[in-house]
Amino acid sequence: MSASLGEPLRFASSRDASAASGFGAALLQGLAPDGGLYVPERWPSLPVEAFEGATHLPAVAARLLAPFAAGDALAPRVNEIVTEAFNFPAPRVVLTDDDRLSVLELFHGPTAAFKDFGARFLAAAFARMRPQDAAPLTILVATSGDTGGAVAAAFHQRAGIRVVVLFPRGLVSPLQERQLTCWGGNVRSLSVRGTFDDCQRLVKEAFLDESLKGEATLSSANSINLGRLLPQAVYYAATSLEIFRKHGEPASFVVPSGNLGNAVACLWAKRMGLPIADLVLAHNRNRAVPDYLATGQWRPRPSIATLASAMDVGDPSNMERLLALHPGPGDLRAAVSATSVTDEEIRARILSGYRRYGQIWCPHTATAAEAWERLPKLKRAAGRWVLVATAHPAKFAEIVEPVIGRAVPVPASLAKLFARPAHCQEIDSSLAALRGVLREKV
Numbered sequence: 311m312s313a314s315l316g317e318p319l320r321f322a323s324s325r326d327a328s329a330a331s332g333f334g335a336a337l338l339q340g341l342a343p344d345g346g347l348y349v350p351e352r353w354p355s356l357p358v359e360a361f362e363g364a365t366h367l368p369a370v371a372a373r374l375l376a377p378f379a380a381g382d383a384l385a386p387r388v389n390e391i392v393t394e395a396f397n398f399p400a401p402r403v404v405l406t407d408d409d410r411l412s413v414l415e416l417f418h419g420p421t422a423a424f425k426d427f428g429a430r431f432l433a434a435a436f437a438r439m440r441p442q443d444a445a446p447l448t449i450l451v452a453t454s455g456d457t458g459g460a461v462a463a464a465f466h467q468r469a470g471i472r473v474v475v476l477f478p479r480g481l482v483s484p485l486q487e488r489q490l491t492c493w494g495g496n497v498r499s500l501s502v503r504g505t506f507d508d509c510q511r512l513v514k515e516a517f518l519d520e521s522l523k524g525e526a527t528l529s530s531a532n533s534i535n536l537g538r539l540l541p542q543a544v545y546y547a548a549t550s551l552e553i554f555r556k557h558g559e560p561a562s563f564v565v566p567s568g569n570l571g572n573a574v575a576c577l578w579a580k581r582m583g584l585p586i587a588d589l590v591l592a593h594n595r596n597r598a599v600p601d602y603l604a605t606g607q608w609r610p611r612p613s614i615a616t617l618a619s620a621m622d623v624g625d626p627s628n629m630e631r632l633l634a635l636h637p638g639p640g641d642l643r644a645a646v647s648a649t650s651v652t653d654e655e656i657r658a659r660i661l662s663g664y665r666r667y668g669q670i671w672c673p674h675t676a677t678a679a680e681a682w683e684r685l686p687k688l689k690r691a692a693g694r695w696v697l698v699a700t701a702h703p704a705k706f707a708e709i710v711e712p713v714i715g716r717a718v719p720v721p722a723s724l725a726k727l728f729a730r731p732a733h734c735q736e737i738d739s740s741l742a743a744l745r746g747v748l749r750e751k752v
């Protein structure tokens with residue numbers, strides 16, 4: 311199962327293992343030709359010793375990602391790419407004296423959510439793959455909130471690349487909407503009359519649409535894109551290494567989950583040999599995954615609007631990758647546990663996090679904190695638990711501020727974005743409407 315450096319590693323479709331691509335091609339294609347998702351054909355072996363001397367994110371990223379790019383045209387550029395992409399920190403804030411509970415803050419990037427990591431990696435990689443004279447590339451991205459902003463920020467003003475962002479009208483927070491629509495230039499923001507699942511379906515349909523082939527070179531920047539997902543394994547690697555070096559014990563993570571990209575990235579890091587013990591998936595009332603683990607029946611369903619809106623996903627696309635890794639409910643149950651949290655519980659957890667730890671959590675992070683509280687006491691006491699903080703609370707000020715009774719300071723990065731004018735177009739949730747936009751001359 312292990313690959314040595316230099317031996318090319320290919321990526322197979324989650325549906326048909328015989329259709330395999332190299333690293334750069336898989337990034338550009340986004341979705342495999344048969345509609346499946348790219349997964350590595352085999353796993354490089356990256357135990358703790360493989361990271362000796364690597365302490366900062368770019369160094370960990372270079373070691374972790376090099377085997378995946380081996381043999382590809384991008385291989386010699388990996389160091390440059392990770393230096394450009396991982397240029398902001400992911401600090402771990404310790405909540406208890408014994409360091410058994412901490413919060414991993416993934417919101418210090420340009421749009422204050424963890425999606426900046428994957429989006430910036432993808433943009434840095436694409437910029438090095440496109441020859442100057444190539445036809446313009448269109449990046450299609452469906453977003454339930456944070457993805458679109460992170461992708462737009464990462465690709466804004468990159469030559470030869472156009473970004474089309476689709477978000478569900480009225481279903482993202484006001485601040486998120488401003489972050490999705492403040493770009494202009496090479497970024498088009500589409501407010502779709504539908505849900506996130508509709509936006510996601512439109513993107514998939516556009517990719518498979520024969521009439522669009524040859525008209526526009528499409529790529530995706532959703533978490534279905536390998537180039538978003540693999541770099542997310544980096545902060546799990548760096549955090550588990552930090553904990554292991556300090557305590558000689560593996561780290562366990564509680565991950566606020568929607569489309570399951572962040573969760574899959576954690577399992578991939580574990581599969582490569584990083585010191586990771588348990589993974590708990592914290593969902594809001596969109597409970598397809600917790601129900602699957604409980605009943606063994608996969609029942610995707612329409613998404614429900616909740617306070618943790620970036621996780622309002624009824625039919626998570628990365629379930630296919632999760633099942634590619636752990637086929638069947640029994641296998642998956644051995645690898646992860648999952649729980650569903652209500653809006654009332656989210657509010658209560660935001661308040662108790664503030665009172666008990668002086669922490670201000672966004673609604674997504676609060677679902678993780680709630681999921682941790684529900685673990686058996688012994689399990690909590692025996693683990694090195696890390697709650698993954700996926701967004702800055704200022705992005706959800708209208709929810710958080712009334713609960714804690716004080717203002718949430720806005721980070722400078724966000725304040726800068728909000729000063730820009732909004733550009734946005736409303737469309738029906740139909741492929742015909744999206745085609746119309748895609749056919750406009752850039």
Ligand SMILES: *Cc1c(COP(=O)(O)O)cnc(C)c1O
Pocket residue numbers: 423424425455456457533566567568569570571572573620621674700701
């Ligand atoms: C996207 C997002 C999530 C869900 O992550 P997935 O990878 O889709 O499971 C959680 N919290 C925030 C703030 C997000 O933006």
